[in-house]
Amino acid sequence: MGRVSVCRRCTAVWPISFSVIACGLGGLLPVAGSLEICLWLLPALVEYCAVALKRLPYRPLQTWAFGALMGVGSGRLLHRYLVDPSDSATWVIGGA
Helix, strand or coil: CCCCCCCCCHHHHHHHHHHHHHHHHHHCCCCCCCHHHHHHHHHHHHHHHHCCCCEEEEEHHHHHHHCCCCCCCHHHHHHHHHHHHHHHHHHHHHHH
16 A cells, blocks of 8 residues: 555454444444354454464465454454443453
């Protein structure tokens, strides 16, 4: 993007994450359960680790697709946090 470097994964994660947060705060999505959040985030975590450990080759489209899953998961997690900042599950999942 011109003179600014932005990672490919981030171009998917943050716009999707903020959109999901807006939908949640707008009442279009209910507060997500812990299992749902983990199911959105786990594939992206596994893909990231596999690429970092050279178990999977780096593929730009793959990185973006898993980043999109991560965006939904992080948006659901941050929405849950904004609804109840004292919820320990958001801290445990976020810390993992």
